[in-house]
Amino acid sequence: MNKSILPSAIQDKNNLALEQCIIKAFNIDTKKLLLFPIENVDEDLLPILAKEYHVLGYEGWNLAKNKEQKQKLIKNSFKNHCKKGTMPSLVQALANLGMEAELEEFDKYGGKPSHFRFKFLNIFERELDSKLQNDIKELIKIYKPATRKLDSIMFFLCSKAYIYYIPRIKTSKKITLKTKGVAL
Secondary structure (H helix, E strand, O other), X not given: OOOOOOOHHHOOHHHHHHHHHHHHHHOOOHHHHOOOOHHHOOHHXXXXXXXXXXXXXXXXXXXXXXXXXXXXXXXOHHHHHHOOOOHHHHHHHHHHOOOEEEEXXXXXXXXXXXXXXXXXEEOOOOOOOHHHHHHHHHHHHHHOOOOOEEEEEEEOOOOXXXXXXXXXXXXXXXXXXXXXXXXX
């Protein structure tokens, strides 16, 4: 089985020998040179791919928290750019960054025609500060249709908690109940 990363059209003995020399000289893991699947790419190369796929800056990169979100942003960039300028692409761009947001059109809340607003249900362990709000507004400006106007952004901050519950049962027999913590 050929383990070369070269396209089959240029796999002759000279190119394969050159590839082996490069691998030995630089001790390169060739799997990291493959761009797809994106999971193989080193984290240092992700900003280069982000620039190539037009997701750098306010198009999502500023809001990505970890390597997985950056990879997901790059993976879905083609689909998002195909639908760019539509409301579904805006919702998908936020979902790629791991944010739960609900889009409300003007008719649902009694706003002016062609207006909308967002309810952020969970921003998942991010600090709610002016930088985050500004980055979200800029992302919305980039992905929203040109004919639409953002009215407001609402944040509902959620946290994880343990809730203990103890059911009460009244019987004539003796019953032993054990409680168990439930994470929400």
